[in-house]
Amino acid sequence: MSVFAIGCAAIGAVFLSRIYCLLSRCLGAALLVMSFVFTAAPAWADQTVMAADGSQVDCAASAKDLTRISLVEDEFASVSKISTGNPQDDFSVVNEPVRGDIYLSVPEGFGRQALSFFATSKRGYVYKFVCRIAGDQAVQVFISNPAIAKDKAAEAAPQTAALSPQDGAVELVQAMYSNQVVEGYEMRQRALRPVYVGNLAVQMIAEYRGADLTGRVLRIENKGGAPIMLTEATVAPSSALAVSIAEPKLDPGKVTTAYLVSQTGRQ
Secondary structure (H helix, E strand, O other), X not given: OHHHHHHHHHHHXXXXXXXXXXXXXXXXXXXHHHHHHHHOOOOOOOEEEEOOOOOEEEEEEOOOOOEXXXXXXXXXXXXXXXXXOOHHHOOEEEEOOOOOOEEEEOOOOOOOOEEEXXXXXXXXXXXXXXXXXOOOOOEEEXXXXXXXXXXXXXXXXXXXXXXXXXXXXHHXXXXXXXXXXXXXXXXXXXXXXXXXXXXXXXXXXXXXXXXOEEEEEEEEEEOXXXXXXXXXXXXXXXXXXXXXXXXXXXXXXXXXXXXXEEEOOXX
């Protein structure tokens, strides 16, 4: 690169010496600018790397100054490296405890082209770092793990407490009343032969069966000649957790619907 810089500077000076030719002077100035570009030390910008648990992180480390490696939404907890026993081939890794960053430095005359080590984060992720040695300026490397965003979203989501059997029964009654499909329940539309309880014809027309609760939808018709006041004891066994009757007062010839929930395996 220095050969190109010297050549551009020399040719540019020649063109600049032609003071009576505007084109030559402009060309000479452009060549001088190029020579400065070639001789300038490369400036390494901050690096942002996407990495997953157990993956290799390729980055650039400073040959003369510090290299800072920082985790986005996480912190380093420990670093593992092998000491070569040769000061010229060894490098320094410092785990800064306040922010959880890592700082790398290499000795003067470091003989290797790259350094490598393992690091574990406080969230339990492990990364393998392979950093090539380049440049004299300080370097910053930011590691972003997409899995952390998912973890934070799960942590921020409201935690739903397990429902008691009574609360679950009430929710199931509401779902049956709305004729909804309930997650975790197998819904079967079935019309069994009516069972007569006095002047009442009781017929099961649908069943919601889950691991813990079973819901039943009953069709109830008054076959008698007088009104009947329906109660929970009339349409459901004592073991039922929840009972709901659409029209408790049932006139002769009228039909209503009842919803009852009991524990699975109990009628």
